[in-house]
């Protein structure tokens with residue numbers, strides 16, 4: 001690899017029924033003027049999200065689509081997308097929601113953050129609380145979930161459940177995808193925990209998270225319980241040197 005080669009990134013956007021949002025996010029990402037491609041990982045959305053993406057791909061070479069034949073969950077969508085990215089020569093891989101909760105204008109902060117770090121988290125809780133339009137109950141749940149995860153796992157970050165983040169290639173290469181157990185919010189905690197335990201440098205940059213205006217949440221109550229148990233699993237595995 002030559003030293004002059006410009007580093008490139010892949011933004012993975014998982015979708016399930018995001019037809020109303022996806023092309024706006026795609027546009028917002030490309031508008032940042034960064035050397036980024038996008039991979040949409042769609043789980044056979046009944047609303048035709050994949051068809052909308054395919055149509056846009058005709059005039060946009062940097063847009064890619066991975067179509068899966070059923071709804072297999074967010075964590076597995078990301079892992080499939082990450083494997084796709086690692087098979088190609090991307091230096092950075094980003095995670096981003098399709099519902100405009102993650103404003104593309106923060107991508108430069110994540111992107112440039114990766115020049116210094118191995119994992120950069122877009123964090124809602126480092127400069128106060130930066131969440132817009134969530135009911136108080138959901139905000140409290142998220143905030144306490146982060147406190148709980150921090151206490152149980154020791155992971156020194158303010159927002160371990162954030163799904164807006166970027167990995168350096170070597171960080172992902174060090175994680176054994178077949179060992180990753182979780183799928184919802186716990187997936188975010190688990191990936192960050194594994195990277196941190198492997199000795200990678202994790203940095204947080206502030207973002208403001210805005211709840212979706214179109215479409216509905218795809219997260220079930222089950223993903224909360226998954227996270228409650230998963231942090232103990234991670235702590236115990238790490239304690240016995242199995243991570």
Ligand SMILES: Nc1nc2c(ncn2[C@@H]2O[C@H](COP(=O)(O)OP(=O)(O)O)[C@@H](O)[C@H]2O)c(=O)[nH]1
Pocket residue numbers: 013014015016017018041042043071072073074077096097098099101212216217218219
């Ligand atoms: N491919 C895929 N994407 C999913 C799945 N579940 C959620 N998503 C996407 O993951 C992102 C976050 O989900 P969302 O419903 O907004 O979760 P919330 O913000 O926590 O309510 C969105 O882009 C969803 O379309 C899934 O099973 N498969």
Ligand SMILES: [Mg+2]
Pocket residue numbers: 097099101212217
């Ligand atoms: Mg959302």
